[in-house]
Amino acid sequence: MNKNRRHFLQKSVKLTGIPLAGPLSFPYISETYEQIENYTRDLGIKLCLAYFWGIEPRKTALSRQMDVLGAVSPVNSGLANLPGEKDNSRTVIKAVKNAWTREGLTLRVIEGPPYLGEKTKLGLPGRDEEIDNFITLIKNLSLEGIDTICYNWMPIISWARTIVDKSSRGGALVSGFDVTAIKNKPPINEYGNLTPEIMWENLKYFLKAVCPEAEKHGVKLALHPDDPPIDNIQGIPRIMTSVQAFKKMLEIYPSVYNGITFCQGSFASMGDSTEQVNIPEAIKYFGKRNVIHFVHFRDVLGNKHNFEETFHDAGKTDMFAAMQAYRDIGFKGPMRPDHVPTMAGDSNDKPGYSTIGTLFAIGYIRGLMEGVGKGEN
Numbered sequence: 001m002n003k004n005r006r007h008f009l010q011k012s013v014k015l016t017g018i019p020l021a022g023p024l025s026f027p028y029i030s031e032t033y034e035q036i037e038n039y040t041r042d043l044g045i046k047l048c049l050a051y052f053w054g055i056e057p058r059k060t061a062l063s064r065q066m067d068v069l070g071a072v073s074p075v076n077s078g079l080a081n082l083p084g085e086k087d088n089s090r091t092v093i094k095a096v097k098n099a100w101t102r103e104g105l106t107l108r109v110i111e112g113p114p115y116l117g118e119k120t121k122l123g124l125p126g127r128d129e130e131i132d133n134f135i136t137l138i139k140n141l142s143l144e145g146i147d148t149i150c151y152n153w154m155p156i157i158s159w160a161r162t163i164v165d166k167s168s169r170g171g172a173l174v175s176g177f178d179v180t181a182i183k184n185k186p187p188i189n190e191y192g193n194l195t196p197e198i199m200w201e202n203l204k205y206f207l208k209a210v211c212p213e214a215e216k217h218g219v220k221l222a223l224h225p226d227d228p229p230i231d232n233i234q235g236i237p238r239i240m241t242s243v244q245a246f247k248k249m250l251e252i253y254p255s256v257y258n259g260i261t262f263c264q265g266s267f268a269s270m271g272d273s274t275e276q277v278n279i280p281e282a283i284k285y286f287g288k289r290n291v292i293h294f295v296h297f298r299d300v301l302g303n304k305h306n307f308e309e310t311f312h313d314a315g316k317t318d319m320f321a322a323m324q325a326y327r328d329i330g331f332k333g334p335m336r337p338d339h340v341p342t343m344a345g346d347s348n349d350k351p352g353y354s355t356i357g358t359l360f361a362i363g364y365i366r367g368l369m370e371g372v373g374k375g376e377n
Contacts, residue, residue: 039373042366043327045295048072048108048336049358054079059355060103066362070108071100072150072336075141087114088137093144108334109222109294111150113137121155122191123202131206135213142217148334150261150294152224153203153240156188157233164351165342166308172341175351176308177228187235196237200248203239207253214257222259222293223249225266229304241304242270243282250291259291265298265339268317269307276303279317280325287329295326296338297365309339309352312364323368337361 048070049063063069073096077085080095100107115133119126141149152158162181168174214221229241239245246260262283270277286292299315300307312319326335340357342348 044332046334071105072109074112090140109148138219150222174309174341179305199239211253220293222261224261227266229270256290259293261294262292263296280321283325295335298338323372
């Protein structure tokens with residue numbers, strides 16, 4: 001070390017009041033490190049992003065940079081680049097899994113599985129073949145170490161919104177639903193007179209057939225709420241629209257493998273202006289029964305008849321209390337942000353899945369996790 005540099009360091013140390021001899025002591029730094037040692041990153045939860053449109057290079061790069069290394073994706077021969085192969089074959093599943101591995105990501109959840117369509121949900125001819133194909137999917141996912149399937153019970157009309165470019169905070173765009181906007185739409189009657197009772201019978205038939213196989217192969221079935229959670233759209237009944245409905249579903253086949261995708265926004269939009277779901281309490285109720293297998297972390301304003309998506313920090317739910325509830329139940333499964341606003345500079349061609357909005361969401365979610373985790377200390 002040259003003389004000038006040594007003189008500079010000596011002078012600097014004197015100015016700070018730190019003695020030149022003996023060990024240096026920084027109690028505030030030691031305390032910080034101790035807190036970090038006692039904190040499990042992300043509360044042990046497996047943060048993921050959704051990829052419904054295949055591998056998006058910019059998004060996967062951002063995932064790696066954010067250290068959000070879980071992928072939620074469909075599985076099909078197109079994504080596997082294996083035209084002609086069956087979507088439930090082990091060959092296709094392995095190829096899809098490996099495609100995500102090459103991106104530095106782990107495929108954790110199959111969301112929107114193949115072989116679960118109108119035949120099964122409406123009890124039409126051919127449902128037994130469809131269910132057999134679904135069971136084959138379960139077996140082959142298990143062989144490739146993929147243990148969670150997110151599915152829904154919304155035939156014909158699935159996710160529904162009446163607006164996807166509603167102006168929100170600062171001009172960001174969000175989606176929304178207003179039941180009055182669909183009241184004059186004609187009923188869909190080509191499937192006969194569908195009733196909630198028929199829908200429940202079809203769900204029971206499905207669960208009784210697939211849950212034993214899910215148990216056998218260690219694959220968790222995670223049913224997503226109906227979105228929007230109203231009782232009927234154009235004559236098509238919707239039955240997974242309340243906390244009570246999920247309690248009923250779980251009683252059909254009691255098993256930890258028969259579980260829930262806890263979509264916070266869907267549960268938060270259940271009820272009307274006089275009755276709302278307490279999200280932290282619902283998390284604790286289902287979590288104590290070990291049936292929350294996957295989480296969509298998002299929020300809304302409004303109720304089932306009229307609601308809009310929000311920024312994660314601008315909805316009606318106490319999101320900090322929700323994260324505390326996940327910690328309290330020991331949830332360590334996959335979680336992803338959902339239905340984020342489209343922010344300035346981003347395209348709204350995929351409403352709810354803005355890249356910039358997703359970055360905001362991950363920062364907010366991770367901040368909650370760290371606040372909850374370190375707050376214990």
